[in-house]
Amino acid sequence: MTYRPVLISAVFLFLFAVIGSGLVAFTHNSTAERIAENQRRALLKSLNELVPASDYDNDIYSDILYVNNSELLGTDEAVPVYRARKGGWPVAAVLTPIAPDGYNGEIRLLVAIKLDGTLAGVRVLQQRETPGLGDNIEAERSDWILGFNGKSLNDPRQEQWKVKRDGGVFDQFTGATITPRAVVKAVKNTLLYYKQYGHNLFEQHPQPTNKS
Amino acid sequence: MTAYKDIVRDGLWSNNVGLVQVLGLCPLLAVTGTFINGLGLGLATMTTLVTTNVIVSLIRKLVRPEVRIPVFVLVIASVVTVIELSMSAYLYGLYKVLGIFIPLIVTNCSIIGRAEAFASKNSVGRAFLDGFSMGLGFLLVLVTLGSLREIIGQGTLFSQAHLMFGEAARTWTITFVHDYSGFLLAILPPGAFMGLGLLIALKNTIDRRKAKRSVPLAVKEIESHA
Numbered sequence: 001m002t003y004r005p006v007l008i009s010a011v012f013l014f015l016f017a018v019i020g021s022g023l024v025a026f027t028h029n030s031t032a033e034r035i036a037e038n039q040r041r042a043l044l045k046s047l048n049e050l051v052p053a054s055d056y057d058n059d060i061y062s063d064i065l066y067v068n069n070s071e072l073l074g075t076d077e078a079v080p081v082y083r084a085r086k087g088g089w090p091v092a093a094v095l096t097p098i099a100p101d102g103y104n105g106e107i108r109l110l111v112a113i114k115l116d117g118t119l120a121g122v123r124v125l126q127q128r129e130t131p132g133l134g135d136n137i138e139a140e141r142s143d144w145i146l147g148f149n150g151k152s153l154n155d156p157r158q159e160q161w162k163v164k165r166d167g168g169v170f171d172q173f174t175g176a177t178i179t180p181r182a183v184v185k186a187v188k189n190t191l192l193y194y195k196q197y198g199h200n201l202f203e204q205h206p207q208p209t210n211k212s
Numbered sequence: 213m214t215a216y217k218d219i220v221r222d223g224l225w226s227n228n229v230g231l232v233q234v235l236g237l238c239p240l241l242a243v244t245g246t247f248i249n250g251l252g253l254g255l256a257t258m259t260t261l262v263t264t265n266v267i268v269s270l271i272r273k274l275v276r277p278e279v280r281i282p283v284f285v286l287v288i289a290s291v292v293t294v295i296e297l298s299m300s301a302y303l304y305g306l307y308k309v310l311g312i313f314i315p316l317i318v319t320n321c322s323i324i325g326r327a328e329a330f331a332s333k334n335s336v337g338r339a340f341l342d343g344f345s346m347g348l349g350f351l352l353v354l355v356t357l358g359s360l361r362e363i364i365g366q367g368t369l370f371s372q373a374h375l376m377f378g379e380a381a382r383t384w385t386i387t388f389v390h391d392y393s394g395f396l397l398a399i400l401p402p403g404a405f406m407g408l409g410l411l412i413a414l415k416n417t418i419d420r421r422k423a424k425r426s427v428p429l430a431v432k433e434i435e436s437h438a
Contacts, residue, residue, distance in 0.1 A: 005276065008276065009276045009278055009279040010279075012274065012275065012276065012279060012283070013279050013282055013283060013286075016283050016286050016287070017286060019290075020286045020287065020289065020290035021290075023290050023294060024290055024293045024294060024297075027293070027294045027297045027298065028297055031297045031298060031300065031301035034301040034302075035297070035300045035301050035304075038300070038301065038304040039304075042304065042308075130396070130400075131245065131365075131396070131399045131400065132365065132366070132394040132396045132399050133396065
């Protein structure tokens with residue numbers, strides 16, 4: 001038995017692995033910047049829907065603080081807080097809590113709270129709720145999420161931060177109560193978090209490198 | 213050698229990836245909730261098929277049979293990753309909608325199937341045409357199923373076209389029924405299975421009708437020869 005054909009095959013396979021990886025590396029290299037820019041722009045777009053670009057003058061995308069509170073923010077991970085300032089003065093904080101008890105797993109939210117504790121708005125970043133029912137929490141699908149605009153812990157009163165079926169003031173959807181219930185709870189918890197720790201959020205320095 | 217006409221007919225109809233080979237079901241059923249999703253995944257798959265078929269055909273004489281499968285897998289994985297990165301860079305909105313199903317094109321059996329069954333035995337031109345026809349056949353099934361499910365499920369067509377064609381396409385959405393409450397079954401996975409089942413049944417019915425019509429003709433031909 002001769003080793004020659006095996007060796008040739010092995011070398012050939014190796015060559016292809018090198019060419020393939022090289023091609024991928026080259027593409028990655030030439031697209032990485034654009035992809036990062038796309039992600040930045042997509043997030044900025046969502047942020048600006050909540051806090052208009054004219055209301056702040058800092059680089060909101062880099063002015064990030066990572067906070068950790070499994071009870072009120074719905075996850076053990078540290079989640080980013082984007083901070084909007086104008087002339088150095090705090091304007092609003094955009095938190096990214098998770099509603100852990102959606103109908104189909106976690107719902108990632110973007111919750112913008114103005115300095116005085118009223119909501120500038122809420123948006124859904126990521127969800128896997130039932131299409132056509134639970135996904136009405138998306139701003140593209142229905143106006144439901146806009147109902148949070150201007151609300152705070154005093155309006156409605158805390159015990160009314162529930163969907164109507166549970167005796168609160170927020171609408172549920174026909175055939176889907178669990179999803180809105182999870183979102184309302186998560187937004188309320190985020191407001192509670194802000195009430196407790198909000199004064200601290202703007203003081204600390206940005207930590208753009210901490211991604212854990 | 214298969215004639216060019218037959219390569220095209222195989223891909224689009226008689227050996228269609230979705231309706232006859234019934235391959236690539238995972239993406240086929242998962243993303244065809246709307247026309248645009250179907251079109252996006254269809255184009256990505258088609259690009260992959262054409263590229264991998266051409267590369268495999270180009271190297272068919274160099275590759276030793278015992279390592280051909282790993283080499284094909286390498287080619288397919290590299291091509292798909294390049295397509296994924298490019299989509300993420302240039303069609304970000306669509307990339308986010310299709311998400312995991314772009315890298316999963318690697319696992320679409322029809323791609324390695326065409327590499328092994330066709331491209332590794334045929335000239336570059338034929339392999340290109342085969343990839344193009346098979347891809348187009350798959351794309352047409354994706355788009356048809358996507359349109360059906362979108363119309364029945366949401367009462368619209370071409371919704372979210374801006375993900376692919378830019379902001380100007382926001383107005384392309386056709387709404388068939390206003391205040392349509394939606395038909396959930398069509399959007400959920402069971403609806404995808406039923407839709408595909410109906411499409412396969414439709415294809416089989418058409419084939420049978422055709423066969424019936426051509427039988428008397430063949431008989432006549434025999435008679436005339438006799």
